[in-house]
Amino acid sequence: MAPSVFITGATGYIGGDALYAVHSKHPDWSYAALVRDKAKGEQVKAKYPNVRIVLGGLDDFDLIKEEASKADIVIHTADASDHEGAAKAIAEGLGSHSKERPGYWLHTGGTGILTFSDSDAERYGEYDPKVYNDLEGQHELTSLPDHAFHRNVDKVVLKAGTKHSDVVKSVIICPPCIYGPGRGPVWQRSRQLPTLAQKTLELKKAPIIGAGKAIWNNVHVHDLGDLFTLYAEAAAAHNHDAELWGPKGYVLAENGEHAWGDAAKAAAEAAAKAGYIPAPETTNMSKEEAWEVADFQALSWGMNSRGKAFRAKKFLGWQPKAPSIWEEIPELVKREWEALQQN
Template identity: 90%
Template sequence: MAPSVFVTGATGYIGGDALYAVSSKHPDWSFAALVRDDAKAQQVKAKYPNLRIVKGTLDDYDVIKEEASKADIVIHTADASDHEGAAKAIADGMASGHTKERPGYWLHTGGTGILTFADSDAERYGEYDPKVYDDMEGQHELTNLPDHAFHRNVDKIVIEAGTKHADVVKSVIICPPCIYGPGRGPVWKRSRQVPTLVQKTLELKKAPIIGAGKSVWNNVHVHDLGDLFTLYADAAATHNHDAELWGPKGYVLAENGEHAWGDVAKAAAEAAAKAGYIPAPETTSMSKDEAWEVADFQALSWGMNSRGKAIRAKKLLGWQPKAPSIWEEIPALVKREWESLQQK
């Protein structure tokens, strides 16, 4: 029997692309998606007529628990790294609705904002940090980060579910960094960090740089991220229970390179100036407080370090990112953001 898949965030950027990637490879699988309003439900159904709509929000514990208990695979992307209630509902549903003979597979979306705690603790923005994590030799460090780190509260729920109920719940935290590229989902196709930086560049006529602009963050194209979700879904469907993939060791970084935020800002300004959208390729340095006024946490992230090496998925699942680099994507992104601003 074809696997059943429950998706949260199908109308969002990550979830929409993950649904596209997995369903494109496996059109015979059964898909259900949590959607909170009728208008978005219609958009999802228009693209996926055989998909079952589950009306509800992330606060609907009973709804989510029931769907998680029934599904063979749960792909959780909707505010996944921060909404404790939804994570608890999935954990409880998977543990109660599955058995050792029929385990449930939980593909949970984390975020490498969790790696920024050192900068936050030190109130340090725009400075370079040489610390680089990795998800193979340094995997234990990733699953035992400080409790006050961003997203850590939800990470612990997922890790506990995959450890305490290891025979029944096969969990993995897929942890993407800065995501870029146009999504292929039915509703939301835009990422956040770089598009917001580009948008502010166009509005201010100068690209914002936090502090010295030396902070470094990993990046990944959303299509490559979709491929990684598909590889994990394939592992679930074939009952690949390699202990290196799930549970206590199921923490996977999803990066394909890194960038200094100051360099991204300069590239955005150069592309905007070349296209004639701003007078000159200029930048402007901002303090933490000034950045917050521009774009709250999105802007603060441009001043933080989040660095890691994605080894596990490449070694164990053969993940091979192949989409255009962030540098190749910036001119097209600048054009899209300019066109979007003209429509407002």
């Protein structure tokens, strides 16, 4: 019997691409998508006629709990790393499954959780040698400080997948800076890099926070979609390898890293080469100035978030193959320029 999938965020960037990736390989599976807006639900339905639209939002606890209880696999991407109520609803819903029919939870985290050291020290734009590791250093990732960004929701997922590991098989898929055009039915734009390119075009100079030496990992959204697919397939095959779920189910999803100063310079160079700005100039900003430009998105350009993705490669054979961030930046700048011309 084909597995049933309940997905949140199908109209968003990550969820839209995850739905595309999984559905493309498994159109015969049963799908239900939580959608807040009826018109957007119709867009999802137009592209995927066999997807059942569940109208509701993340605050609809009982609705989410019910859908999670009925699904074999939950792919949670809609504000997943920050909405604690929705996570608790999924945990309760999946908790009604049985040992004979466990529920599988593919939860979207975010490596913003690794920026807590910079936030604590009020340190922006400086290099940090600390690099996390989701294989040998997995316990460290599941024991981060409670005040770290996203940590409150991480704890809900980890508790469900650890305390009730025979019934709930959970994994936190934790992407860093995501880039590339999404393939979802509604939203195809990410945040950090597009906003950097947008502000470069508006200011006619690329913004650099502090010294520009802070480093983040990155991943193409198509490679991230492939990872969701591999995990969904593991769930459908009832692959209960302890290295994939529960206490060890914390997976970094990266394929390289960049210094934010270098990314800003690349955006300025691409914009100048295309004739969108006069010259490939940059401008250094303080934390306060960056906040005025693009609030937390801009602050993230000054913080470090570094980790190595070994787990999915070793146990699922995940092999990122999409274009690199440096190959993508010129096209990204072009898309942002075209969007600005339409406004």
